[in-house]
Amino acid sequence: MQGSSQSDRPQTAVTLTGVSKQFGAVDALNDLSFEVSTGKFFVLFGPSSVGKTTTLRAIAGLEKIDAGKIEIDGQDVTEAPIRGRGVAMVFQSFALYPHLTVSQNFAYPLKEAGLPANEINQRVGETVEMLSLSHRTDNQPSTLSGGEQQRVALGRALIQRPNILLLDEPLTNLDAKLRHDMRAELKRLHRQFGMTIIYATPDELEALSMGEDIAVMKEGTVVQQGSPDDLYETPRNLYVAAKIGSPHMNLLDASISNAVDGLDTPFGELSTGRFGLSGGEDVVMGIRPSDIRLAQDSEPHVNMKVQLVEPLGDITIVSVDAAGANLRMVLSEAGALGVQPGHELPVVIPAESVHVFRKADGIAMPAGT
């Protein structure tokens, strides 16, 4: 359980190889593989019931897997007991011990680890201090606010100085303001302690703002793993493209043009190259709202009618009608000045920013001819 400095640890903290788990007839995890580098803030991202919690529980040893291998610090722990994995976990429900006080909650894992009383007291004191819970030490969890309960849950994990900290949607049960504060707090704690964090969340904002490395999950498996930038710039398939980025990527049905070296789109031809596909093939075209811009001077453009204007302060999201399809674009506050529904805007869709996904399987096509 004792954390040693991260430098003398293996490069890879956690490796899952071909992990499968069934609950009855349901595949919870389906040939799941990923690697988590030591000391990284790693995010498992995906909608609910995609297998995030099961993955964390499997790493902790709470769930026996049906197939595959789980390694922690290079050691195969697939069959190892829960105890001794050097893993701590924060549950979505917080899972505080309701019959114990805050101090006793903190002390519990240390007692179970057989630490001497004076060390337990010292560490509990430090943790209480660090999480500003000194006025709550003798309270039972039921008398604490949601934010305080969350800090106790976090403290009970951190006090063990785990090598690996598993966080299962820890902010879901908090209100918006607290959630925002806790995101910063978690990043700070990660920097301070340097442990590997595996963080499960269905919240894209949490994933992108905290994750150094993000694995996007779908139906019990990882569909793409990469840095927030990777996922944003080069989504490997439609699923990732649709999940990552706010506002979401515009996705339109199109096809590879027979006439030009590019696409037939609802609003005309676009010279984007053919992405290695043959003419006439159906594709889904993706364009980030922030990549769409207004034409300057006599630049070639398409006139589109404004349908909806959503001012968000520093930026404004404008929905325009593109020959029946709906396109969202992001304008600066100044750029959106005076834009009203019904106006026509000269819209430019930069060919180099267009993502193309094969209609048949949603796989992203590499740019080029």
Add this chain to the structure above:
Amino acid sequence: MFFRFNAKDQAREVDQAGWGRTIWAAIISLIYFFPVLFIVITAFKEHTDALAVPVKLFPEFMAFMVPEDLTFKPTFHNFVDVFSRSFSAGAAVQDTGFDRFFFNSVYIAGFSVLLALLIGTLAAFGFSRYPLKGNDTYLFVILTTRMLPAIVVIIPVMLMFRVTGLSGTYTGIILLYTAFNLPFTIWMMKSFFDELSPDVEDAARIDGSSERRVFFKICLPQVLAGLAATAVFGLILTWNEFLFALLLTGVETRTVPVAMSQTIGGDIGVRWGLLAAIETLFLIPVILVTFFLQNQLLRGVTFGTVKR
């Protein structure tokens, strides 16, 4: 399936209902309590007062506020007679053996309730956390012995006691009461365990607890209220049980309800005052236990009604 604690539930004004409703509640409570009150009052009456019509409900010292013919002169005579008295006019004062019967009741009820609690809690935890194939069937089977009237069940039970030689022994009646308390204990405790958050147990497992410690350090402390409630209900059932005790205990192991029934009769008719005195004494242990477990009991009874 997450639970959140609600601090607001903690503080609730005691007198929120106001005087009007409180008085209504008091009146209804008095009607509820009247049979008990009647018995307790009778325990302090002489034989003639006990039979008097109209019923004399008030002790002498309350004569200043009620008509005199409704008052009686309190006496402790009956309580003394419970333990030793002469059985016929002029005969010598004899020990009635009631100290023994009271001991038997306490010993048998206490032992069997504790035993049922011990076995039942473990069984309930098993049923809750490690369900068997066809778990519900087992739970149903456990309940079947309580589905028949005791008078029906007694026939095979008597046979079993005859064969095993358990008739009239402490072991026999304790085992029987334990078996009788078990269904209730298991069902009650299972529902308490079912209510617990499985995440809390998993948290303890990750924090390094063995399954045994998860049970003793995490689960059990959370269901103390349930244990108290189950113990009290079991105790009341066992304490007052009559039929099995009548047929399956011997002279040495007789419990108070049986002994009480045998006090009825004799050559001077039924001594109501004496009977009431026995009942009053008989009430005390249950009232004490209930009183001391009261806080736990209230929490236990309302357990699970609040979504945490």
